[in-house]
Amino acid sequence: MWITKCALVLQKQSIALIRCSLSEYVPVCRPADPNEVERLQDFVLCSQRLFVMTGAGISTESGIPDYRSEGVGLYARTERRPIQHAEFVRSQDARRRYWARNFRGWPQFSSHKPNATHMALYNWENNGKLHWLVTQNVDALHAKAGQRRLTELHGCTHRVICLGCQTVSSRVELQERFIALNPSWNEQAYGVAPDGDVFLTDEQVSSFRVPPCDNCGGILKPQVTFFGDTVNRELVFSLYENLSHADAMLIVGSSLQVYSGYRFALKAQEKGIPIAILNIGPTRADHLAVVKVNARCGDVIPKIMSATEHLQENVS
Template structure:
């Protein structure tokens, strides 16, 4: 269900008042979102206070932010990929060393791309973008590769695992927009078609071996090398420079909020360890247990898109206005 998310701040104190309206998508609620208990008003107030006291809030998001936009995740109880099927995500080493593996991957990705690329931000993405606009969010680190934070307007953003909307040549490093590659696929495979056998989290679908055998994969236009999505596959490592950059942002922060991540993958979990070493307060919003529940001062088992828009920044804005700061200028 698509509609309009409207955030209204009213006061008599000056020109920083605004009315922000934009389209949003509720996605496939219930299809990929695990069940959660009703919101606890006291817990919501605690999160409100946690965020209100933060001056340099760092937010880390995971797949649980995007499930409400209709993108499945891997680990959610009963609805994640691991719970629904025996299939597992592609391994980096297999993709790099095997042309048939790359053919199979790109055939699946070609079929799934139109739907994956059409997903839209949900209220959680819009809320985080608004926090940044209002000066409340110091930095946003996402483990997601779906570009939904970018679509929502977030700019103080690090895509820890890359983005499916870019393609990288494994030989020369040339980057290409994923939409450009989609057209090259169409030209090379004018009569090829396949029916999807299910949706996977990272922009591809499930196909049979027979379906993919005749699919043609184009090489890099610059050097003829093999192409790969500009994302970190399982078994690969995050670029060390990106890791160092995020560590610096964590050390600048005065609090850390985890949203929609079980933190099972070390690439994200390591930053929680850094926050703990720095004695930062940590809050977690995630349906189900996480690897860091024992490190958090606050944990909410809630839907991100239901909870985040409830956080009221009016006091924060009034304090800025009293100091003569126009955060929306």
């Protein structure tokens, strides 16, 4: 009896800790409306070839902050803005500042793990429900979960590209080069940003050394689409092709404020493909959706997956 009580106390403490960690980057929201969840479940069950798009709202529950969430996003917490593509390309100082902050934040950022929603979507792929998944995130969490039918629309911070010769290498390898070049550099940082870096002053980063490309001596950049840059046209058209073979589109954890993601909702509407949305707060595509659920991804997606699989087993 005493052991049981202790177990219950520990369980409650664990739940409290999880809620506390979630509250840091996940906006406060009411529990999902059961009627809306049921409609979303029916929407998913009726689809045989589902095209899923995910955004930052799916990864906040893994401890990665986003930009726009009310009260908890980077824009709400600080006046800091992400680096612009043009600034990174033209300014050596900007690159040094970016890489120093990224170097300090990398160990924590790269250690984040997929959460229940990532794993549920991976299971959906295994069960043949998911036709394709495109993510706007650059955190590699879908890949870590095992997702194979996957396109990382904005690239991935776990890869590095040379702007000169286009050679792609591992971010882990670059971290080792940073350590070798900066053996005594140990500046204290604070905070964390959505793209994996931390906050450092210009004075702190002034002595940080950044290596060139091993192959051609060119500029190294994360293989991600920075703000002010554009997504590769061929990649967009390949995703349009994938979307054309889908019978429904589900948007999870994205406000779609960035056009590179919103365009796929517009394309789905153009093709007559029904859209459902799960997100905390309004999105740019709410007027296009036949189902909209305002809730935390982790409170809805895993449950829908389980219910859907159960219904399919009963039918078979």
